[in-house]
Every structure is written in C-alpha cells, then in structure tokens.
Amino acid sequence: MTDGDSSVSSERELHTRLQALLHRAHTSGIDVEGAWECRNGAEHPDWDVVVTEMEKKTG
Incomplete structure (x- = not known):
C-alpha cells in the first residue's frame, strides 16, 4: 500500500x-509468514505485525 x-x-x-x-x-x-515492526512516527501508534499460516478447515 x-x-x-x-x-x-x-x-x-x-x-x-x-x-x-x-x-x-x-x-x-x-x-509472508513472520513478524514485522511497523514504526509510524510520533503522531501514530507503532505496531508489531505477526503473520502465521493456518491449517485449512475441512468440510
């Protein structure tokens, strides 16, 4: 983005x-699996983003 x-x-x-x-x-x-720090400057919160692959649902 x-x-x-x-x-x-x-x-x-x-x-x-x-x-x-x-x-x-x-x-x-x-x-895409992993963790990233997203620093956004003083005027916005910082974020820690974690992406983990999930097992597909069956049925």
Whole structure:
C-alpha cells in the first residue's frame, strides 16, 4: 500500500485489503509468514505485525 491509498473505514475493509495484500505477496513468491515492526512516527501508534499460516478447515 502507498500513501496515496484511500483510508480504511471498517474492520471488514481492513480484513479485505489485508487478505488481498497477503494473497498478492504469496503469489509473487514472497514468504509472508513472520513478524514485522511497523514504526509510524510520533503522531501514530507503532505496531508489531505477526503473520502465521493456518491449517485449512475441512468440510
């Protein structure tokens, strides 16, 4: 995502965008599993993001 992206206004929209981002990264061959620190400057909170692959549900 870039600074030019429109803002996210709901949890559902956040989920949809995050899902699309992870899908694009995975299909591009990027190992998306892991943890990243997201530092956002003094005016915004910092985040620790952890992505873990889950087992697919069956049935």
